[in-house]
Amino acid sequence: MxxxxxxxxxxxxxxxxxxxxxxxxxxxxxxxxxxxxxxxxxxxxxxxxxxxxxxxxxxxxxxxxxxxxxxxxxxxxxxxxxxxxxxxxxxxxxxxxxxxxxxxxxxxxxxxxxxxxxxxxxxxxxxxxxxxxxxxxxxxxxxxxxxxxxxxxxxxxxxxxxxxxxxxxxAAGSTGMTLQFIGKTSHAAHPEDGRNPAAAISQLILALPEIRKSILGYCLATVIHVQIGSLAFGTSAGIGSLSLTLRAFDQENLEQLIEEVEKKAKQLAKAENLDINIQFQESFAxxxxxxxxxxxxxxxxxxxxxxxxxxxxxxxxxxxxxxxxxxxxxxxxxxxxxxxxxxxxxxxxxxxxxxxxxxxxxxxxxxxxxxxxxx
Structure with missing residues (x-):
């Protein structure tokens, strides 16, 4: 051989x-x-x-x-x-x-x-x-x-x-991005006593198409994982995360896409009185x-x-x-x-x-x- x-x-x-x-x-x-x-x-x-x-x-x-x-x-x-x-x-x-x-x-x-x-x-x-x-x-x-x-x-x-x-x-550049929204857990019967991240996460998902359209040139934001709270029906979630893969054909466009998603996430977190933690994984230029x-x-x-x-x-x-x-x-x-x-x-x-x-x-x-x- x-x-x-x-x-x-x-x-x-x-x-x-x-x-x-x-x-x-x-x-x-x-x-x-x-x-x-x-x-x-x-x-x-x-x-x-x-x-x-x-x-x-x-x-x-x-x-x-x-x-x-x-x-x-x-x-x-x-x-x-x-x-x-x-x-x-x-x-x-x-x-x-x-x-x-x-x-x-x-x-x-x-x-x-x-x-x-x-x-x-x-x-x-x-x-x-x-x-x-x-x-x-x-x-x-x-x-x-x-x-x-x-x-x-x-x-x-x-x-x-x-x-x-x-x-x-x-070939495109891409990055994995995880946005963790941290609020406060409460009883499901009294969600007003807690800070549930569900609204912020869902609004961010719905905002992704508009963010993409605002950038000149090809880019893509793919939702890969969403997690909110746990399977406890008496509990209103106090923590949740959204993981995305962002990609673009131009490095500047990719960086702009990351910046715009981060900006929107922080606005939504502030509006819902949530803390936010952002991490990046598997980044490719x-x-x-x-x-x-x-x-x-x-x-x-x-x-x-x-x-x-x-x-x-x-x-x-x-x-x-x-x-x-x-x-x-x-x-x-x-x-x-x-x-x-x-x-x-x-x-x-x-x-x-x-x-x-x-x-x-x-x-x-x-x-x-x-x-x-x-x-």
Missing amino acids: NPLIHLRHSLHQHPEIAGEETETAQRILEFFKPLQADEVIENLGGTGLAFIFKGKNPGKRLLFRSELDALPIEEKGDPSYRSTISGKGHLCGHDGHMAILCGLGEKLSQQRPDSGEVVLLFQPAEETGEGAKRVLEDPKFDKIRPDFAFALHNLPGFPLHQVITRKGTF VSKNDPAAAKLAEQAFESLDLEVLEKADPFRWSEDFGLFSQSCPAYLFGLGAGENCPQLHEPTYDFPDELIETGVGIFDRIIRNQSEGKS
């Missing part, structure tokens, strides 16, 4: 979720030992790894990112290398993305770039939107701060090996493609004679790579995983092994074109 496919199957069998990727990082480290990278950075932003390959001459530093983490979902498919960890599975293809970067490491080991540096980054905690922030905030990241950053994601529903691109925004980075990638697609689909609208889902695109010139693209491939995060999904060679080829061509001055 091809060593990269064997590695991918091994990673698939031993999934680790966000923040727990210790053994996964160790497997990657073992794979890279014989490849003799010029520098290795461990424990980057947690369990992250970076492998640096230096060219013969000075030049641009290119970073290529893959993800270490799996999902807290039980695998229902039946490959021979099915997950051995109950309730966890590589059902987004991060095992395949890692294999692609490992294959790129093999290429760089055999032939360094003519100029510049290449960084292969294995990022933790992509699924929770925490990993990129931790990596970028880690003091060790200064050693690998890139001139350009690249990443791909496999995309079921598109023909196998087709490249899916987009100028500008590739907008993934925006830089024109200069796009040119490098597009040259690679063309020279490899790949079928390219220019998507009319951004994807509504979010990717943690978006934070890299907010901090340096970056480029994220999709690679078709097959029109009949189960969707990402579905229990029967499995990364197509055929994509490994395609992904390695694209990334390698980007490096060679840049280092040879073909940009």
